[in-house]
Amino acid sequence: DTAVSQTPKYLVTQMGNDKSIKCEQNLGHDTMYWYKQDSKKFLKIMFSYNNKELIINETVPNRFSPKSPDKAHLNLHINSLELGDSAVYFCASSRAGSGANVLTFGAGSRLTVL
């Protein structure tokens, strides 16, 4: 059983399109995250939700909108895709509080914008 699963694993699309990436965790964690990894492997947090409530919202274009229907799911919707959005997007989850020390990551979703 995959602890943190993301779909799709690969996504190739044209500029201007809208796309979504879905994430689900079966660990019973309260907190979920989206990280972006660029072509140089640099990782940066985008968003975090705790029990469906947004708690971290880094400086990200408002074309990116996270949605958490319940604490086991955190989806990422991207409008009007741009070339610079090409990256690997990682979902992660953790317990809240001191348990947030340890993040469990999904395998990543590689987005390529043409």
Add this chain to the structure above:
Amino acid sequence: GNSVTQMEGPVTLSEEAFLTINCTYTATGYPSLFWYVQYPGEGLQLLLKATKADDKGSNKGFEATYRKETTSFHLEKGSVQVSDSAVYFCALRDDSWGKLQFGAGTQVVVTP
């Protein structure tokens, strides 16, 4: 603000060689420190962690000691294997919500 600086890669080693990856940090207070590893085509996995000064984290033959006086958390392994080829990320946690600040990552390539 807080930041993490790692040595640049790639680091290329022969099997059974000694590995050191330097990591230094800048932070207010006393953050928790981590090493995560990313194998090709996979997500990141926690390798080890230390939550206070002088703590030593260890796992799978890797070790790192939280040095407050030098603000460092260097990763070491005495004898690497080809299976250790991966990208290694040093990170610190600077708040209670698990917001990790990552270093740029260091690619390690171990040849037979």
